[in-house]
Amino acid sequence: MSAQAHERIRLSEKLGYGVGDLPSGLYLNFFGAYLLYFFVDLGGIAPAAMALMLLLSRVFDAVTDPVMGVIADRTRTRWGRYRPYLLFGALPFGLTGFAIFAAPEMSTGWLLVWAYVTYGLTMLAFTAVNVPYSGLLGVISPSAKQRANVTAYRMFFSGLAGIVVGVLATTLIRELGGDDERTGIMLTMGVFAAVSVVIYVVTFATTKERIPAVPTNTAIRRDLATLFRTGAWICVVIAAVFGVLSIASRASTARFFFKYVAGDD
DSSP: OTTTTGGOOOOHHEEEEEEEGGHHHHHHHHHHHHHHHIIITTTOOOOOHHHHHHHHHHHHHHHHHHHHHHHHHHHOOOTTTSHHHHHHHHHHHHHHHHHHHHHOSSSSHHHHHHHHHHHHHHHHHHHHHHHHHHHHHSSSSHHHHHHHHHHHHHHHHHHHHHHHHHHHHHHHHHHHHHTTHHHHHHHHHHHHHHHHHHHHHHHHOOOOOSOOOOOOOOOOHHHHHHHHHHHHHHHHHHHHHHHHHHHHHHHHHHHHHHIISOOOO
């Protein structure tokens, strides 16, 4: 194994990789707090229509995530297998996330179409960067101890994302939008999206892939077919879908509870 493979991971790289989990955390926490509120309470869309969108997106993720994983594993560039997706996927990730809340004035029907299309594109962009980001951890070092240490930084920033959204979102919405809550939500998402783009570029620039790719001759179609025929994997996917839906439903309804039940705007 090369000397680079045994290279000790520096603090700057640990921070660079760890902060890469902040964008997904910002998105998921902000969506959990404001997505349904924006389209249902402010936009007038039926709650059932938005709930169906969230369900379909989770089912879609169950397909696209493993496909993206296979594609990333087979990618060969001078930057490695996974890092290029952080660089080239950063801008689409930011633009699609912002687009969700940048809906112009339109009828409820067209607003629903806007929600489905922009949210679907955002989840695709999310998959395109987050799956390779997760895969990057496996090649950042051959040492399990070093990878575990890097994971601790990732978990820190993952938790930090929830704190950032919880502490800053309401203030930013009020300061940026004034009396126009819809504009405030859009601009706040714009801030988080812009920060996310910069962070992914930083993660790309500060990390290394130290474990070389192992050549494979199997076809992508064959690998995916084997995966989708694996009963254990299917059970895990189903459990994950319902687990995410459970978390999302609690987060998404919290704002409605405090506004209409607790009487706190």
